[in-house]
Amino acid sequence: xxxxxxxxxxxxxxxxxxxxxxxxxxxxxxxxxxxxxxxxxxxxxxxxxxxxxxxxxxxxxxxxxxxxxxxxxxxxxxxxxxxxxxxxxxxxxxxxxxxxxxxxxxxxxxxxxxxxxxxxxxxxxxxxxxxxxxxxxxxxxxxxxxxxxxxxxxxxxxxxxxxxxxxxxxxxxxxxxxxxxxxxxxxxxxxxxxxxxxxxxxxxxxxxxxxxxxxxxxxxxxxxxxxxxxxxxxxxxxxxxxxxxxxxxxxxxxxxxxxxxxxxxxxxxxxxxxxxxxxxxxxxxxxxxxxxxxxxxxxxxxxxxxxxxxxxxxxxxxxxxxxxxxxxxxxxxxxxxxxxxxxxxxxxxxxxxxxxxxxxxxxxxxxxxxxxxxxxxxxxxxxxxxxxxxxxxxxxxxxxxxxxxxxxxxxxxxxxxxxxxxxxxxxxxxxxxxxxxxxxxxxxxxxxxxxxxxxxxxxxxxxxxxxxxxxxxxxxxxxxxxxxxxxxxxxxxxxxxxxxxxxxxxxxxxxxxxxxxxxxxxxxxxxxxxxxxxxxxxxxxxxxxxxxxxxxxxxxxxxxxxxxxxxxxxxxxxxxxxxxxxxxxxxxxxxxxxxxxxxxxxxxxxxxxxxxxxxxxxxxxxxxxxxxxxxxxxxxxxxxxxxxxxxxxxxxxxxxxxxxx
Amino acid sequence: xxxxxxxxxxxxxxxxxxxxxxxxxxxxxxxxxxxxxxxxxxxxxxxxxxxxxxxxxxxxxxxxxxxxxxxxxxxxxxxxxxxxxxxxxxxxxxxxxxxxxxxxxxxxxxxxxxxxxxxxxxxxxxxxxxxxxxxxxxxxxxxxxxx
Numbered sequence: 001x002x003x004x005x006x007x008x009x010x011x012x013x014x015x016x017x018x019x020x021x022x023x024x025x026x027x028x029x030x031x032x033x034x035x036x037x038x039x040x041x042x043x044x045x046x047x048x049x050x051x052x053x054x055x056x057x058x059x060x061x062x063x064x065x066x067x068x069x070x071x072x073x074x075x076x077x078x079x080x081x082x083x084x085x086x087x088x089x090x091x092x093x094x095x096x097x098x099x100x101x102x103x104x105x106x107x108x109x110x111x112x113x114x115x116x117x118x119x120x121x122x123x124x125x126x127x128x129x130x131x132x133x134x135x136x137x138x139x140x141x142x143x144x145x146x147x148x149x150x151x152x153x154x155x156x157x158x159x160x161x162x163x164x165x166x167x168x169x170x171x172x173x174x175x176x177x178x179x180x181x182x183x184x185x186x187x188x189x190x191x192x193x194x195x196x197x198x199x200x201x202x203x204x205x206x207x208x209x210x211x212x213x214x215x216x217x218x219x220x221x222x223x224x225x226x227x228x229x230x231x232x233x234x235x236x237x238x239x240x241x242x243x244x245x246x247x248x249x250x251x252x253x254x255x256x257x258x259x260x261x262x263x264x265x266x267x268x269x270x271x272x273x274x275x276x277x278x279x280x281x282x283x284x285x286x287x288x289x290x291x292x293x294x295x296x297x298x299x300x301x302x303x304x305x306x307x308x309x310x311x312x313x314x315x316x317x318x319x320x321x322x323x324x325x326x327x328x329x330x331x332x333x334x335x336x337x338x339x340x341x342x343x344x345x346x347x348x349x350x351x352x353x354x355x356x357x358x359x360x361x362x363x364x365x366x367x368x369x370x371x372x373x374x375x376x377x378x379x380x381x382x383x384x385x386x387x388x389x390x391x392x393x394x395x396x397x398x399x400x401x402x403x404x405x406x407x408x409x410x411x412x413x414x415x416x417x418x419x420x421x422x423x424x425x426x427x428x429x430x431x432x433x434x435x436x437x438x439x440x441x442x443x444x445x446x447x448x449x450x451x452x453x454x455x456x457x458x459x460x461x462x463x464x465x466x467x468x469x470x471x472x473x474x475x476x477x478x479x480x481x482x483x484x485x486x487x488x489x490x491x492x493x494x495x496x497x498x499x500x501x502x503x504x505x506x507x508x509x510x511x512x513x514x515x516x517x518x519x520x521x522x523x524x525x526x527x528x529x530x531x532x533x534x535x536x537x538x539x540x541x542x543x544x545x546x547x548x549x550x551x552x553x554x555x556x557x558x559x560x561x562x563x564x565x566x567x568x569x570x571x572x573x574x575x576x577x578x579x580x581x582x583x584x585x586x587x588x589x590x591x592x593x594x595x596x597x598x599x600x601x602x603x604x605x606x607x608x609x610x611x612x613x614x615x616x617x618x619x620x621x622x623x624x625x626x627x628x629x630x631x632x633x634x635x636x637x638x639x640x641x642x643x644x645x646x647x648x649x650x651x652x653x654x655x656x657x658x659x660x661x
Numbered sequence: 662x663x664x665x666x667x668x669x670x671x672x673x674x675x676x677x678x679x680x681x682x683x684x685x686x687x688x689x690x691x692x693x694x695x696x697x698x699x700x701x702x703x704x705x706x707x708x709x710x711x712x713x714x715x716x717x718x719x720x721x722x723x724x725x726x727x728x729x730x731x732x733x734x735x736x737x738x739x740x741x742x743x744x745x746x747x748x749x750x751x752x753x754x755x756x757x758x759x760x761x762x763x764x765x766x767x768x769x770x771x772x773x774x775x776x777x778x779x780x781x782x783x784x785x786x787x788x789x790x791x792x793x794x795x796x797x798x799x800x801x802x803x804x805x806x807x808x
Contacts, residue, residue, distance in 0.1 A: 382697035
């Protein structure tokens, strides 16, 4: 019964989404506050009904109600409860329901916090959000209904894909969707601003917090996906430039560009048209991601059993929103009041350069992802564009963006002093060079790119720190604490995010100094990998709730001393008769020893692949630091939702903080 | 700097970065593209040793031999022709005889591939799309049937 309630709630949500689209839009045209007010109510009600639908599906999964097709195909009564629950979105239908849940949640959030917005702008934004919701709800109801029944109900389910039976499934998709879908609000705001024909600093102040929320989640979601792939696939790789990964990287790049250019719009009333364009692009990439992943045009672990009707439907949604918003942009953007221009050597000039580099990187990723698909359609030839292409294009452009980051962060608004900034960054530049030269000297004849990346990483991290020091110490040690308190949180956020970029880059550089061995190990045998020795102690078997492990117990030693124990395993799932690799990972300082094994032979020998990955954890820790930076910026009172007026200028605030109490 | 000068500087920077990106992309395209072929296409096109390729098909039943140094030899077939593949490393979880597989590497002799990457399907309902299409072309694919 609850399943039918869920289905019905979803139909009601679609109706509400249509109301949310039409009524406030008409109200805004007529200037009728009552009609405009319907938008907020409809958005919140839509969220409630989608949540009911989601809860109904979750209940069916948790109670293993195999009379529901979705549960029968993707769940199993022996699954641990956590995987029963995360299995709700471990399939096509459920994952689209999660997508819509988050979409409507952001709509409700915008309705709740949008009271301070100009009425017409708010109404138009909610109408745009309603239209996106309606499109995806229709997609679910017409092509991917998760509430379909099955009669007679089977006694046992087909089980969740073993690759997905992992805590990663509980974390990665929700985080990623919060990021993807969060940009929908920014998109809706942009559409509303275009309809209204007005973009100003106030607009940027409303849109930027949503972009920051989305960006934080997207950063964490991409990092989590990368770490999941790293530990679960057993290849020790953390980024494969797989089209699905690219689909998450593109909105991230566009979103990163947006939060930087929106800062220019907010502070200097410039780059307005560009900022609007980026808002459209960021969400368009989210839609392209949804299309690539869900339509089955790509070969990937994310492509669930595909149905051509779905691909066509998503393509229609994609074409409608991207073409529609770009048409709106072409029609309404030219009359927008152009903002001021600015000097090339200034904070805003540096941010414009950052935007150019990030969007070019994004464009090359898009090209590399779609080129094989286009070529196949045109000439029938099938090609793969792999890591070397992306490293040589997007990789280099992103390294260039990293290089300019500390300069931009230290430059003043309006008119910067490049020489002064260079002096301020002297220590950071020197630090980067020392790291570079030291690494080249120590690892003579070793990797070339890794020391450069490490030097650059040191420069980026020290650059963020030196800016903090320069701001805090400006008036001597005795004022430092007061000045630190007086600095706006958005400054701390920026410093943290940029520091995080350096941390991630350092982790990436560390990979270049790693080691790798493949060996067939017998019990008692030792293998050297990097500075450590891995010894195979025993080989045994172990039973789990719905699987059986062949476990190789290993110890890691350094100079004969025991350091850590790992248990890489082969996990055999009975329901689907499939096997997965459970890598054994030991985190030692910031590096990791990573071992994955093959099926043990009859004589007890275990084929094993051993890696030493120095500083690997920094790759993901850096992303966490970046997200923390976004969170700090978000907490800045200047960006609070509905802040009535601009808070004191940062300089004035800093001055006030520095005054003796 | 005048307003005109500032606008020019911005446009020049935009064009400059775009040109660099385009240049990098074109340069990278020249030697980083890998073609996907079926065993029959490899034979028909008379691909020379040294070229990087992806070959997709089914693992020929009975062709898999594993040796002590973690080298695995097997043949990829599309029903008409087959290519010998040699690969050192652990095979993917779902690598099995008779199953769909994609191998990437370079030919070291005509009809022999030294692979550095092996991709297999991720679950029993899934098969690399390229393999499905090759099998459809060869008329060995039944829609909906479990491969």
